[in-house]
Every structure is written in structure tokens, then in C-alpha cells.
Amino acid sequence: xxxxxxxxxxxxxxxxxxxxxxxxxxxxxxxxxxxxxxxxxxxxxxxxxxxxxxxxxxxxxxxxxxxxxxxxxxxxxxxxxxxxxxxxxxxxxxxxxxxxxxxxxxxxxxxxxxxxxxxxxxxxxxxxxxxxxxxxxxxxxxxxxxxxxxxxxxxxxxxxxxxxxxxxxxxxxxxxxxxxxxxxxxxxxxxxxxxxxxxxxxxxxxxxxxxxxxxxxxxxxxxxxxxxxxxxxxxxxxxxxxxxxxxxxxxxxxxxxxxxxxxxxxxxxxxxxxxxxxxxxxxxxxxxxxxxxxxxxxxxxxxxxxxxxxxxxxxxxxxxxx
Numbered sequence: 158x159x160x161x162x163x164x165x166x167x168x169x170x171x172x173x174x175x176x177x178x179x180x181x182x183x184x185x186x187x188x189x190x191x192x193x194x195x196x197x198x199x200x201x202x203x204x205x206x207x208x209x210x211x212x213x214x215x216x217x218x219x220x221x222x223x224x225x226x227x228x229x230x231x232x233x234x235x236x237x238x239x240x241x242x243x244x245x246x247x248x249x250x251x252x253x254x255x256x257x258x259x260x261x262x263x264x265x266x267x268x269x270x271x272x273x274x275x276x277x278x279x280x281x282x283x284x285x286x287x288x289x290x291x292x293x294x295x296x297x298x299x300x301x302x303x304x305x306x307x308x309x310x311x312x313x314x315x316x317x318x319x320x321x322x323x324x325x326x327x328x329x330x331x332x333x334x335x336x337x338x339x340x341x342x343x344x345x346x347x348x349x350x351x352x353x354x355x356x357x358x359x360x361x362x363x364x365x366x367x368x369x370x371x372x373x374x375x376x377x378x379x380x381x382x383x384x385x386x387x388x389x390x391x392x393x394x395x396x397x398x399x400x401x402x403x404x405x406x407x408x409x410x411x412x413x414x415x416x417x418x419x420x421x422x423x424x425x426x427x428x429x430x431x432x433x434x435x436x437x438x439x440x441x442x443x444x445x446x447x448x449x450x451x452x453x454x455x456x457x458x459x460x461x462x463x464x465x466x467x468x469x470x471x472x473x474x475x476x477x478x479x
Contacts (some may be wrong), residue, residue, distance in 0.1 A: 168316070169190070171224070177221055186373065187268075196365075205370050207321070215240055247302055256290040284308065286336075287393070303324075319350050320349070323335060323339075357457065364379065368460060386455065391454045394420075400444075402444060408426065409423060409427070422454070428451070
């Protein structure tokens with residue numbers, strides 16, 4: 158159990174959940190708690206067990222061991238109406254009209270018949286799909302179909318949303334549009350759990366994150382606590398010139414070059430303002446430095462470091478939630 162959360166209600170709880178496919182253990186004794194009203198990022202490399210775990214949360218799969226609870230109740234068909242689920246694979250009927258397919262799923266979720274049409278119209282207009290309402294689903298682009306799948310997940314106004322790669326197939330404009338919708342839903346008190354490969358997406362949206370690898374939890378907690386635990390070990394530097402020089406600066410352990418800027422991983426003794434000033438003085442004669450900042454590593458870097466540490470056999474500590 159994680160400390161500091163005993164008094165907080167949980168929208169989703171997993172207790173020592175396991176799932177195997179033959180000899181393959183997809184999920185290994187996974188425990189986690191998703192606080193109500195939070196945005197919870199469920200992260201991990203491909204094949205880490207994220208989708209299998211999500212399918213157990215929504216009762217598509219049954220755990221081999223352990224327990225899933227939704228708002229304190231054992232998982233099962235009786236709590237499905239508490240959850241809006243967006244699967245990794247699209248589950249739409251391609252020959253149906255857009256309006257009709259959403260209305261069909263709304264009826265399955267017991268949306269009152271008198272409200273179905275107005276809800277569908279509102280959501281289609283909200284996501285700029287009103288002009289496509291009478292088109293067949295297979296006439297829409299992949300991004301548009303993903304937005305339809307999202308509407309299906311939220312149409313019944315459930316208190317919990319579980320989204321498996323919700324921004325898959327979306328261009329930056331549409332991904333940003335769904336991001337704004339999620340922020341609105343969070344403001345309404347919804348609990349949102351989503352998996353993603355885009356660390357910047359999780360960093361912008363999440364209160365809490367959980368990282369799993371090979372079906373086991375390796376890191377979880379409040380995002381701000383995880384970043385604070387990582388320390389200010391990164392120097393972000395914007396410069397023009399030969400960036401090969403960055404690797405020669407004193408106290409620099411590793412350089413990640415992103416083109417417009419670079420992130421320098423600093424040795425522990427170089428993580429002070431005086432040491433950073435010395436690095437800048439070393440670089441300044443040969444590089445045109447336009448900006449620099451000592452900061453915590455990005456979630457993407459924490460993700461990479463954690464998985465690399467697991468692969469190297471390094472013990473990874475859990476950042477406690479508070």
C-alpha cells in the first residue's frame with residue numbers, strides 16, 4: 158500500500174492482479190490505486206501489459222489472481238456502466254452512419270431515449286464532426302474515427318473514463334482538441350485513466366502516473382513527486398554551433414540533442430548553479446548560447462532511465478503519492 162492515501166476514495170483499485178497466457182505472464186502481481194477525480198497515466202513499453210491490465214479493469218478479461226475494484230465494488234458486468242472505455246482497436250461498425258453508430262452505443266449504455274439525439278448532436282458539434290453525421294463510418298479518416306470512438310466512450314456521461322491510446326491516429330490539432338475535452342471532463346470531477354506512448358502528453362495532463370514493465374509495476378505516484386525525486390539533474394541548453402562540444406563540458410554525463418535544444422545529464426557534483434555557470438563559461442567561446450535552465454528531467458527521460466535501470470538490474474524506488 159502507498160502512504161498518504163488511506164483517506165482518499167479510489168475510482169479504480171487493483172490488488173495483486175495477475176494474468177497469464179499459457180507460459181507467458183502478461184501481468185505480475187500488479188497493485189495500483191487511481192484516486193477519484195484524478196488524471197492517471199498508465200505507461201510502459203510495447204508489450205509491457207498495459208492493454209491486458211486495462212481489459213481486466215473493464216472486465217473484458219478476468220484476472221487469474223488478485224482483485225479489481227471499481228469505486229469500491231468488485232469488478233464485473235454490474236459496474237460496467239460506471240466506465241466509458243475507448244479500446245486500442247476501433248470497435249465501430251464501418252457500414253453504419255456516424256450518428257446511428259453513436260446512438261446504438263448510447264442505447265447499449267442505457268442513455269434515456271429522449272436524450273440520445275441531443276447528446277449525439279452536442280458531441281458531434283463539439284468535435285467538429287457535425288457535417289459527417291450522415292456519412293458511413295468507413296468514409297471517415299482514421300483520426301475522425303478515433304474521435305467517434307471517443308464520443309462513444311463519453312456519450313453516457315460515466316464517472317470513469319479508461320482510454321487505451323486515446324490520441325492514436327490523431328494529428329496535433331485534433332490531439333489538442335481532445336486534450337481540451339479531457340481537461341473539461343476533469344474539471345467536472347471525472348476520473349480519467351489513459352495509456353499512451355507520448356510522454357509529453359502524460360506530462361501535460363496527468364496528476365499521477367504508473368509505469369509498468371514486463372507486467373510489473375516499477376514506478377508510480379504523483380507526477381510532481383516523481384519529478385522532484387529525480388532532482389534537478391538536467392541542463393536544458395539552446396545554442397548554435399558545433400554541439401559535439403557539449404559532450405566535452407565538465408560535469409556532463411550524457412547529451413540528448415533534440416535539434417532546437419539539447420538536454421545535458423549532469424553528474425551529481427555538477428547540479429549546482431556554480432557548476433552550471435562553469436559549464437556555460439566553458440561552452441560560450443565556441444557556441445552561441447541563447448538560453449539555458451537547470452531543471453528536473455522530463456518524464457520521457459525518467460521513463461527511459463527507469464526502463465534502462467530495470468534492464469541493468471538496478472533497483473528502482475517507488476515515488477509515494479501524497
